[in-house]
Amino acid sequence: MPDYDVLVIGGGPAGLSAAISAKKEGSRVLLLEREERLGGILKQCIHDGFGLLRFGEKLSGPEYVERFEEEFHELHIEYEVLTFVTDIRKQEGVFLITAVNQKGVQNYQTRTIILATGCRERTAKQVSIHGTRPAGVFTAGTAQHFVNLLGEMPAKKCVILGSGDIGLIMARRLTLEGAKVEGVYEVKPEPSGLTRNLVQCLEDYGIPLYLSHTVTRVFGVGRLTAVEIAKVDDAMRPIPGTERKVECDTLILSVGLIPENEMAESLGVSLDAHTKGPVCDNLFMTDVDGVFSCGNALHVNDLVDYVSESGELAGKAAAGFQKTWRTRGRSVPLDADASLQYLVPQRLNLDYGTDKVVLYFRNKETLPQGILHIEADGKTVFEKKYRNLKPPEMERLEMDFGKFHLNGASKIRVSIRKGGDAK
Amino acid sequence: MRELTCITCPNGCLLQVDETEGGIRVTGNACPRGETFAIAELTHPMRTICSTARTTYPETPVVPVRVSGEIPKERIFDVMKEINNIVLDRRVKRGDVLIPDVLGLGVDVIVTSDILTRKLCCH
Ligand SMILES: Cc1cc2nc3c(=O)[nH]c(=O)nc-3n(C[C@H](O)[C@H](O)[C@H](O)COP(=O)(O)OP(=O)(O)OC[C@H]3O[C@@H](n4cnc5c(N)ncnc54)[C@H](O)[C@@H]3O)c2cc1C
Ligand code: SF4
Numbered sequence: 001m002p003d004y005d006v007l008v009i010g011g012g013p014a015g016l017s018a019a020i021s022a023k024k025e026g027s028r029v030l031l032l033e034r035e036e037r038l039g040g041i042l043k044q045c046i047h048d049g050f051g052l053l054r055f056g057e058k059l060s061g062p063e064y065v066e067r068f069e070e071e072f073h074e075l076h077i078e079y080e081v082l083t084f085v086t087d088i089r090k091q092e093g094v095f096l097i098t099a100v101n102q103k104g105v106q107n108y109q110t111r112t113i114i115l116a117t118g119c120r121e122r123t124a125k126q127v128s129i130h131g132t133r134p135a136g137v138f139t140a141g142t143a144q145h146f147v148n149l150l151g152e153m154p155a156k157k158c159v160i161l162g163s164g165d166i167g168l169i170m171a172r173r174l175t176l177e178g179a180k181v182e183g184v185y186e187v188k189p190e191p192s193g194l195t196r197n198l199v200q201c202l203e204d205y206g207i208p209l210y211l212s213h214t215v216t217r218v219f220g221v222g223r224l225t226a227v228e229i230a231k232v233d234d235a236m237r238p239i240p241g242t243e244r245k246v247e248c249d250t251l252i253l254s255v256g257l258i259p260e261n262e263m264a265e266s267l268g269v270s271l272d273a274h275t276k277g278p279v280c281d282n283l284f285m286t287d288v289d290g291v292f293s294c295g296n297a298l299h300v301n302d303l304v305d306y307v308s309e310s311g312e313l314a315g316k317a318a319a320g321f322q323k324t325w326r327t328r329g330r331s332v333p334l335d336a337d338a339s340l341q342y343l344v345p346q347r348l349n350l351d352y353g354t355d356k357v358v359l360y361f362r363n364k365e366t367l368p369q370g371i372l373h374i375e376a377d378g379k380t381v382f383e384k385k386y387r388n389l390k391p392p393e394m395e396r397l398e399m400d401f402g403k404f405h406l407n408g409a410s411k412i413r414v415s416i417r418k419g420g421d422a423k
Numbered sequence: 424m425r426e427l428t429c430i431t432c433p434n435g436c437l438l439q440v441d442e443t444e445g446g447i448r449v450t451g452n453a454c455p456r457g458e459t460f461a462i463a464e465l466t467h468p469m470r471t472i473c474s475t476a477r478t479t480y481p482e483t484p485v486v487p488v489r490v491s492g493e494i495p496k497e498r499i500f501d502v503m504k505e506i507n508n509i510v511l512d513r514r515v516k517r518g519d520v521l522i523p524d525v526l527g528l529g530v531d532v533i534v535t536s537d538i539l540t541r542k543l544c545c546h
Contacts, residue, residue: 037541046487046535047473052432060473062487062536066517148475151485176474176503196435199428204470204496303433388437 004030006318007097007110009085009263012040013304014295015116016068017311018318022114023075025319030108031072031079032099038072038081039065040118041141041296042304044148047169053305064304080106088113088267095290111322112290113267114314115278117260119296121166123253131217136224140166140254144173153177155250159227160184161215163191163198165302165392167254172201181205182246185213185229187236190366192256192392194302214238218251227251257300267291274342275299281331281347282357284314285321289328292318299344299360302394306360313358325352330408337415339364341391348401348412355402363389363416372397375413376404389416427464429457440465469493472502473535476509476521483538486511488521492530501526514539 006022008015011033019031037043042050045061052058055067072079083101090096097108121139138146138154144166146154156179160167163186171181184202189212191198202209210229216238217228231242259277261269269278269286277298278286285292294314295307321328329351336343341362348357363370367389374382381404386395406412429436434453440461441448447465449458463469471493475485488509494502505525515521515534522532 037538043536043538046475046489048471048489049433058471060487060489060535062538063517066537148485148487151475151477176472176499194433194435195428195437196430196433200430200470388435393433393435 001096001107001109002030004028004108004110005322006030006112006114006315007032007095007108008114008116008315010040010116010118010295010297011035011038011079011081012116012118012295012307013042013065013068014118014297014307014311014314015040015114016065016072017308018114018116018292018294018315019077019079020068020071020075021312021315022319023077023315025316025323027319027322029077030110031077032083032085033079033081034084036082038069038079044141044144045169046148047173050304053303054308061304068308085263088263090267090288090290093290112292112318114292114294114311114318115261115264115286115297116293116295116311116314117263117297119257119259119300121253122256122258129215129218131219131228132221134218134220134222134224136220136249137218137251137253140164140170140252143170143250143252147173147177153179155179155248155252157182157248158250158252159215159229159246159248160252160254162186162253162255163193163209163211164254164256165193165197166257167252168193168197168201170252170254171207172205175205175207179250181207182248183208183210185210185215187212187214187232190391194392195390215251216243219245224249224251257296259297259300261297264291264293264297269293272299272342272346275344277344279346280344281328281349282345283317283321283349283353284310284345285317285328285349290318290321292321299342301360302392306394306396309358310360317353320352332406332408332410332412334359335411335413336361337413339416340414343414348406350406350408350410354406355400357399357401359397359399359414360394361397361414362391362394364391366390367416367418369419371417371419373415373417374399375411375415376406377410386416425465427461429460431456431460468496470496470499472499474503474506476506476511476532476534478511478539480514480539486515486539487535488532489535490525490528490530491520491533494525494528494530498526498528502528502532506532511539516540 005027042061042065050064230238294310
């Protein structure tokens with residue numbers, strides 16, 4: 001049976017970076033991808049804005065990810081495409097993997113696994129809309145696939161439900177290709193996409209954004225003909241009497257992304273209720289020894305630059321784990337209080353990599369000014385001021401925890417306080 | 424005073440822009456590019472656009488393209504028309520120029536993927 005040190009599942013930006021960095025550490029690496037081509041979701045993200053942090057350039061999704069694919073091929077990393085992993089089990093410290101592809105059933109053996117399976121979109125089933133079930137209701141990612149990969153226009157006149165980034169990007173894309181986007185309707189009182197996308201995708205094209213509004217009903221036999229829109233109250237319930245019918249042939253849903261973690265669950269990895277991804281430490285290792293997670297499978301990122309970074313760190317850690325450390329080391333929880341929407345990682349490894357810990361967090365409320373506050377064993381050890389903290393915009397911070405003299409009983413607490421004066 | 428969101432980088436700084444007789448004063452920008460953006464926004468707003476170009480290859484009906492630099496915002500749909508006139512019957516590479524100096528705007532329409540030259544699966 002082919003035997004590997006590191007087996008990466010998923011060939012998007014996270015998986016590619018993970019495989020590259022593990023390979024550079026001298027590991028025997030295999031990457032498995034279920035689609036026909038490497039590149040993940042970026043294959044269809046033809047808009048620009050990728051890689052500004054990493055390359056200082058405004059690249060389109062394909063340009064960004066193909067740079068990593070080239071490096072991946074230069075390193076002669078083994079991979080299989082059109083390959084579905086059907087089973088993973090752990091036996092005496094080794095993972096046995098069964099996958100299916102055109103060549104038949106494949107079996108592999110590996111000491112570590114990196115889950116880089118990305119995320120999936122919430123669908124119509126997860127939002128409650130009454131009425132018929134006509135054709136013409138798509139998720140934003142599906143619409144993107146149609147237009148950008150198949151060259152087919154799914155809409156002439158459309159309504160977008162949800163103000164997630166993919167929906168905003170598709171509002172612009174469909175407008176450029178001649179469709180009429182009647183409006184973007186968001187059930188929450190605040191938009192969920194990045195402000196810069198509200199500006200360059202909606203405002204630039206005169207597409208209205210309606211906050212605290214939702215779609216309550218769809219009409220049409222065969223194809224969608226109209227939707228009913230209503231205002232919602234503070235509890236997001238439709239307000240009777242505010243209904244309005246809007247004619248359209250397409251309804252596009254951009255109502256959120258969820259990390260893809262079926263495989264993690266089958267391995268017994270614990271998931272975080274806030275990120276919906278695995279609980280991990282600063283080495284990106286989950287609570288199952290030898291199983292790592294990165295990219296959008298770990299938590300939904302808004303910038304691919306951070307996705308690549310997490311892949312790189314996870315790949316390096318997996319290589320280190322199987323080669324030298326062999327044990328997971330001691331760790332303590334990183335507690336995020338209620339002011340944060342989430343914090344990744346959720347645990348801090350005290351034995352490895354403590355001096356350079358990358359924290360990713362989102363705050364719960366929009367704050368013009370806020371202070372990130374880290375407390376260890378009741379003492380404030382770190383504070384940093386932030387301006388314009390917004391939940392859709394993830395923050396990244398590098399910390400040296402090595403200097404805080406932590407031990408296995410240490411309590412670390414992270415919070416964000418309102419206001420501008422750090423004490 | 425006007426408020427603008429700088430779209431130059433992911434920070435998305437909220438800019439306060441004051442037009443006075445002496446010129447345009449910008450605050451709220453975390454870096455100098457914010458000022459450049461605000462001034463352009465008030466005088467001659469510029470944008471980039473990305474789209475796809477048709478091909479004659481059934482397995483790859485479209486390839487992604489973009490403009491190599493900024494174009495005036497009001498010319499976006501003119502450039503889109505030019506892009507939509509393209510029908511590619513050669514296997515272009517990432518970075519290849521499809522329309523040099525599109526509409527005399529000083530930027531090219533370039534291909535942004537190797538999808539037409541790359542083999543699909545195999546090693
Ligand atoms: C529409 C859209 C617009 C975006 N816009 C921007 C932007 O403007 N700027 C920016 O910086 N970022 C943007 N992002 C974010 C960025 O694209 C993502 O964060 C990034 O692609 C995530 O990378 P990933 O490798 O984690 O996941 P993905 O790219 O989703 O890759 C996961 C891969 O795993 C494979 N896979 C899944 N399950 C299995 C399995 N069981 N077996 C084998 N393979 C499997 C999938 O086929 C896929 O190829 C955008 C994202 C989307 C969806
Ligand atoms: S002002 Fe500078 S830091 Fe702020 S969004 Fe613009 S380019 Fe980015």
